[in-house]
Amino acid sequence: MRLSYAVVMAVLLAGLAASAAPAQSVDDILSMVDANVSYTSIRYSGRMEITIAGESRYKTMDAVAQGSSKAFVEFTNPEDRGVRYLKRDKNLWIYFPSEQDTVKISGHLLKEGMMGSDVSYEDALESSDYRVKYSAALKQEDTVGDRRCFVVELSAKVDTAAYDRRVLWIDAERYVSLKQEMYAKSGKLLKASTTLMVERIGDRWFPSSVEFVSKLRNNTKTVFTMSKVALDVPVDDRQFSMATLTK
Amino acid sequence: MRRLALIIFVSFLASFLACFAAGAPAQEAAPWTLGGTLSMQPLVSYAGAGSLDASDFTYGSGTTLGLSLKAGGGRARAEASMEAAVLTGASAQLAWAIALSPFRRADELLFPASASGQDAALAARIRTLYAKLDFDWASFTAGRQVLNYGRGALWTPTDIFTELDLSGISPVRRGTDALRVVVPLGVTGGLDLAAAPSLSPGIGRYAARLGGLLGEVDAAVMAARDGAGRQWMLGADFKTDLVVGLYADAIYAQPDAGGWGTVRAAAGADWSFGDFIVAAEYYYNGGGASADLLYPGTHNIYASLTWTASELLSLSLSVVADVEGGAGAGTLLARLSAAQNADVKAYLQAAHGSAGYGLGYGVGGAVWNLQTGVGLEVKF
Numbered sequence: 001m002r003l004s005y006a007v008v009m010a011v012l013l014a015g016l017a018a019s020a021a022p023a024q025s026v027d028d029i030l031s032m033v034d035a036n037v038s039y040t041s042i043r044y045s046g047r048m049e050i051t052i053a054g055e056s057r058y059k060t061m062d063a064v065a066q067g068s069s070k071a072f073v074e075f076t077n078p079e080d081r082g083v084r085y086l087k088r089d090k091n092l093w094i095y096f097p098s099e100q101d102t103v104k105i106s107g108h109l110l111k112e113g114m115m116g117s118d119v120s121y122e123d124a125l126e127s128s129d130y131r132v133k134y135s136a137a138l139k140q141e142d143t144v145g146d147r148r149c150f151v152v153e154l155s156a157k158v159d160t161a162a163y164d165r166r167v168l169w170i171d172a173e174r175y176v177s178l179k180q181e182m183y184a185k186s187g188k189l190l191k192a193s194t195t196l197m198v199e200r201i202g203d204r205w206f207p208s209s210v211e212f213v214s215k216l217r218n219n220t221k222t223v224f225t226m227s228k229v230a231l232d233v234p235v236d237d238r239q240f241s242m243a244t245l246t247k
Numbered sequence: 248m249r250r251l252a253l254i255i256f257v258s259f260l261a262s263f264l265a266c267f268a269a270g271a272p273a274q275e276a277a278p279w280t281l282g283g284t285l286s287m288q289p290l291v292s293y294a295g296a297g298s299l300d301a302s303d304f305t306y307g308s309g310t311t312l313g314l315s316l317k318a319g320g321g322r323a324r325a326e327a328s329m330e331a332a333v334l335t336g337a338s339a340q341l342a343w344a345i346a347l348s349p350f351r352r353a354d355e356l357l358f359p360a361s362a363s364g365q366d367a368a369l370a371a372r373i374r375t376l377y378a379k380l381d382f383d384w385a386s387f388t389a390g391r392q393v394l395n396y397g398r399g400a401l402w403t404p405t406d407i408f409t410e411l412d413l414s415g416i417s418p419v420r421r422g423t424d425a426l427r428v429v430v431p432l433g434v435t436g437g438l439d440l441a442a443a444p445s446l447s448p449g450i451g452r453y454a455a456r457l458g459g460l461l462g463e464v465d466a467a468v469m470a471a472r473d474g475a476g477r478q479w480m481l482g483a484d485f486k487t488d489l490v491v492g493l494y495a496d497a498i499y500a501q502p503d504a505g506g507w508g509t510v511r512a513a514a515g516a517d518w519s520f521g522d523f524i525v526a527a528e529y530y531y532n533g534g535g536a537s538a539d540l541l542y543p544g545t546h547n548i549y550a551s552l553t554w555t556a557s558e559l560l561s562l563s564l565s566v567v568a569d570v571e572g573g574a575g576a577g578t579l580l581a582r583l584s585a586a587q588n589a590d591v592k593a594y595l596q597a598a599h600g601s602a603g604y605g606l607g608y609g610v611g612g613a614v615w616n617l618q619t620g621v622g623l624e625v626k627f
Contacts, residue, residue, distance in 0.1 A: 050558055052557055052558055052559055055559060056587075057558065057559075057584060057587055058587065078282055078588060078626055078627055079587070079588055079626045081280065081282055082317075088434070088435070090463075091435075091460065091463070098393075099393060099395060099419075099420050100392070100393040100394070100395040100420075101395050102395075104465045104486050217557075220557075220558075237434065238383065238434070240434065241431060241434040241435070242431070242434065242435050242436070242437060243381075243386070243429070243431040243434075243437065246429075247381060247386070
């Protein structure tokens with residue numbers, strides 16, 4: 001169960017990329033963000049550090065994803081070595097090597113918080129194209145650190161959206177999301193993220209390290225960092241097969 | 248002979264470690280990985296009838312080293328995993344009791360082989376030892392491997408190759424000596440052929456399983472031959488989601504002698520709300536002890552409630568019972584992540600009336616038995 005948190009974070013980070021958007025009109029802003037962070041495929045090595053009340057645990061993984069519907073993650077830290085996740089559309093399987101056990105994650109688990117957190121599998125499975133699930137409005141300009149940002153508010157327009165409302169702070173120069181807040185329908189702030197590092201990959205700016213903080217729990221945060229990022233690389237569809245999951 | 252075998256095994260373990268102590272090449276991804284666990288589990292057991300005499304209490308402990316080596320990459324790979332344990336008191340007594348039961352496996356070493364006034368034992372076994380070739384159109388595995396069929400949380404009648412080891416806090420699957428071919432069918436389906444022949448191939452076990460994703464349902468059908476039991480078997484299983492997760496697993500065994508065969512079936516559901524996960528399962532065993540030594544009762548239930556308090560702490564309460572036989576056990580288990588690579592587990596179990604070899608219901612015998620223990624597991 002702990003591992004699902006890592007996957008959620010990994011895919012959230014990827015989703016974060018597709019959620020930000022660029023300048024003048026809100027559509028212009030969102031399309032410029034998409035140009036930076038949307039991709040047909042991605043490969044990376046990830047490290048997730050979870051801190052709870054001062055205690056830290058880390059997990060490392062190798063991940064490959066194609067669009068927003070296919071993803072494959074293999075954990076490499078000693079405690080979880082060989083545990084793999086396969087996602088195809090709304091289906092998610094976990095493979096535990098010790099018991100050679102493949103478990104299909106139930107639908108209710110996709111909706112509920114995992115491991116005492118507020119991050120659900122559904123977060124991980126949400127399409128990165130926010131313009132499909134949310135209507136967007138440009139609110140005002142603000143600064144994050146010393147960076148000038150556009151503040152864009154996304155409101156859910158379909159029931160399948162993971163959050164009722166999101167607010168994004170988008171770097172006005174590099175067009176990546178530097179900060180995000182996710183709200184429930186009641187208006188309660190559920191969690192927030194802050195981009196810690198933005199890297200130049202080819203002709204894109206890419207958020208490679210993000211900190212997530214749950215607002216429903218005390219003293220918790222998770223920092224997810226991607227390295228060896230390769231975008232739009234060719235990926236064989238067999239990478240996302242049951243045969244590869246149980247290999 | 249057993250002493251000699253144990254010495255050979257321990258020597259093998261030492262060589263196993265020494266061979267890889269130099270470490271993997273630093274420049275590229277390691278062609279092999281060596282990992283393992285060291286766990287220690289002291290326990291206290293009470294089997295009195297209300298009195299608190301010293302003789303009502305027993306103490307035991309098990310310290311287990313598990314090592315796993317995975318080598319190769321690309322198309323050819325190999326894996327070896329083995330366990331060695333030092334058992335004392337009640338833990339040793341349980342190992343000796345199992346060695347005298349039908350659960351005994353001749354290739355698992357236990358020294359000394361019987362209690363005979365002893366208080367400690369050394370145990371060792373090879374859990375997996377196999378080589379595997381992967382091609383795009385099929386994979387081939389030969390050797391001792393874990394063959395895992397079925398969907399159930401506790402009971403999987405179609406899992407005909409698996410034997411469970413219930414000597415620890417949680418059930419662990421033992422390895423099976425088998426040949427296996429898996430042919431992928433599409434991206435989520437496959438045909439799985441497995442054979443576990445004996446000295447006389449006619450008394451081995453053989454199975455063909457066809458599975459895949461049908462809509463939102465993970466489903467499979469299987470046919471198998473149990474040579475030793477002189478019977479053919481047909482089975483099916485599925486898992487799907489209808490707000491709650493639903494799954495079922497059933498097998499019918501037709502004896503060569505004719506007449507009606509026996510059915511074993513399990514069905515269950517799981518559901519979560521907030522930080523809680525609830526699971527319940529029913530198991531019908533129409534074959535009695537001859538079909539399932541661990542759970543010989545006809546009607547059996549299992550239920551669990553797990554609370555994930557945080558990433559670091561979880562609590563679970565589980566109950567398993569033979570409804571008609573009156574045997575059962577309840578277990579309260581707490582898991583704490585004590586460090587990056589270390590978990591602490593503490594449990595309290597109450598068991599009652601496990602007649603015969605129904606070890607799945609606990610080790611209470613004919614009276615109530617209380618057991619508590621702590622486990623420390625360090626992974627590397």
